[in-house]
Amino acid sequence: MTPKDAEDSIESRILDAALVQFELVGFKKTTIEDVARRAGVDRVTIYRRVGSRDDLVQAVVSREVGAVLAELAKLPGRHDNAADLVADMFVTVLSRWRQHALAQRMMTLEPERVIASLTTEGSTAFTLSVAAAAAAAQQATELGLLPEIPDVMTRMEVACRVVHSFILLPDITVRFESDSEMADFARTYLLPIVAG
Template sequence: MAAASKTSLSRVDATDDIETRILDGALIRFQKVGVKKTTVEDIAREAGVDRVTVYRRMGSRDDLVQAVVNREVGAVLEEISAIPERHDALADLVADMFVTVITRWRTNPLVERMLSVEPERVVMKLTADGGTTFAMSVTATAAALDRAVARGLLEPAPDMLTRAEIVCRVVHSMVLAPEGAVRLHTEAELSDFARTYLTPIVAG
């Protein structure tokens, strides 16, 4: 039984390794030339696998784009999950979360590349095709707020998920339309905005 378990685990590890290599390869190609100029063959070559393996493991190029975007978003949301433990005041927590998400978005090499060569694809991934990533963001934000409740920074409320979604919609809007009447270029400006306008939404 022990030998069988080790074999099973090694197969899972091998599968994870192949998929990670494919996603890494796709990310490298997307950052270098954008999605439009990247083929599945390019990704396979970058990952050190054949084209059939890419299709079998990950699907089409569009499926790969979504998988890469989900992984990038997931990495930021994992970072968000640790933020509640760092603060003893709700305003500090909300500001840290907001600044982290916006700055990670602005400095992500994939996002920078896609915005420069394929802005229409970014818009599609955040609107018509963005249901999955938006749902991930709302769930992660709600979980962070639940941690704030558990730590006594926020009163429990039945509409916490709604509050999380409202905050995420504000962030979503600022990602899609970063320039507006309100100047939010520096981390200090982002922090002040979050403390003034987002904390009251979260507090209810």
């Protein structure tokens, strides 16, 4: 193991421990000491590697969002048509949100913080999501699944805003009981936004 691998391993242990601790008691009640004990490191190591508790929260959230965005990046190569790709992207994002233990636990423990991170404080994550969707669309274009889209960033932002609204307000008149219902919705309503 190289020194860089060792550093990455320690940071991963810290973030894994923080994720578990956040799921148990939330962000507010978690202390650096709690995370240090769970990770098997001292407090100074956390401050040096990650930073303050707020930095730790941001690092965990960024890692979890990054994992979903990395998953989205792989989807264009798995499909042979745009409708299935758009449906898979929509289902992936919504199902990951609905099944993510930390996201759901935080909606119970600290909904105000989650709502703020998805709205007034969420521009960075949203911008990354739009960029990831645009990159997936570009990859789909290169694979022949989508036509050239001159306003791809605008279309992806509109599509991401629709997905975002389902995260913020999951069930109003449109209710999804299954992945297939989500996929049908995406094919009917999101595909025209994406493909034109």
